[in-house]
Amino acid sequence: MSSTVPTIYVSDPVHDSVVAALRAEHTVHLGYGPDAVDYATVSSDVDAVLLRAEDFGRDKIEASPKLRIIARHGVGTNNVDLDAAREHGIWVTITPGGNSRAVAEHVFALTLTLARKVAAGSNRTRDGIWTEGKSELTGIELQGRTLGLLGLGNIGGHVAEIGRALGMDLLVSDPAVEDSTVAAIGGRRVDLDELVSGSDVLSLHAPLVPSTRHIIGSAQFDRMRPGALLINTSRGGLVDENALLSALRSGRLGGAGLDVLDAESTEMRDPLPHNELPLDELDNLIVTPHIGGQTDEALSKVGHAAVNCIQQVLAGDTPENAVVAPARTAA
Known part of the structure; x- marks a missing residue:
């Protein structure tokens, strides 16, 4: 040499x-x-x-x-x-x-922020509001809720571990994973329809390929439990963002935490240009700039x-x- x-x-x-x-x-x-x-x-x-x-x-x-x-x-x-x-x-x-553990922990940073309305509460406090409308900040506990994972790779496995430690039930949809593998981590393997309809928190961990583009869209949001939370730290193209925003505005979806977006680039100035409302008017939407693995x-x-x-x-x-x-x- x-x-x-x-x-x-x-x-x-x-x-x-x-x-x-x-x-x-x-x-x-x-x-x-x-x-x-x-x-x-x-x-x-x-x-x-x-x-x-x-x-x-x-x-x-x-x-x-x-x-x-x-x-x-x-x-x-x-x-x-x-x-x-x-x-x-x-x-x-x-x-x-x-960065698998870092992304998995970010999943729960987003989940808990939505479940306990942390961002909305912080914004009110910054605006000088302490007690007025406090009932609107009533949250939910994760113990006893069902965590649904679309994909069970390295990150999904860590998410499952944390979810089970919080007392959550576990559903998994992943065609590449055996029933025995899911059962070994205390979960149950289901198809996409049952995953969507049976989850209180749906977390996405699938690759973006032609068959998974917009795999979560209007039909899936219509089948989700009222008040359910959607978390996406995987690839933005998995979610039809127009359908997501409609579900958020209607109140059908309890909240969404996104660390990735469909049309993602390093020079974005308007993360959701098709959104009819400013992001700060959607208290049930949290968007972070692809920082899940950034610890x-x-x-x-x-x-x-x-x-x-x-x-x-x-x-x-x-x-x-x-x-x-x-x-x-x-x-």
Whole structure:
């Protein structure tokens, strides 16, 4: 191998310890912050990219003659041209599981905020209202309620664990999971219709593929229990947002907590442009800007997992969790 110090490009903010680990052994260019570097100015020298939200298409790949790995900080690869990476002999890796607990806890941050009307109560207090209309802030307890999970992957498993600890009953709909697996965590496997109609809190943990786009729409909202809560920390496209807002405005749905949106981008200024009402007039809707996995612990775990993949490739080894392997090294 060449004795030249490898060059790493980090696209978006990562944990400080991750940058420190890279700088200990490599030349590092950051695509963010006061000294941000445009990738085009360093592409010819870059050996590895640690990628978060930045789009990394064919143009960048073809401008990177030394590039050996694109290490995703997360599990999604929709911002990477996988075909171009494969054609140019570049590894693409992901970092599954590192933020699962963080996202699962965010599910309950949203759920409890809705169930106990925390946001509405806080807003009233900020407006100087203490006792007036206090009965309108009466909430519900989660113990004895039914938690429905659409999908039981790493995150769904953590959500199930927390829900059961809170005394909730558990329903799961996931065609890839056996009845025995669901039974082992104290739940019951059901189809989508029963999941929707039987849940007090419906939490989504499915991938976004053609068959799951808008899997929760008008028909599902009509079948949900009056006052039920919908939580989506997975992919925005799972929910028909127009149907969701109609269900919220009508009062059919008790509340919704969204950490993801259908038309999500990094430059959004109006999260729900089709909404007829300002967000602050919908007390039963909470929207957070895709921060479910953004905890100090998760950012450290995911970032260092990506660094590990980079180190493996630079050492000539096969990296963990590869979704694209160069043709010349593929089995």
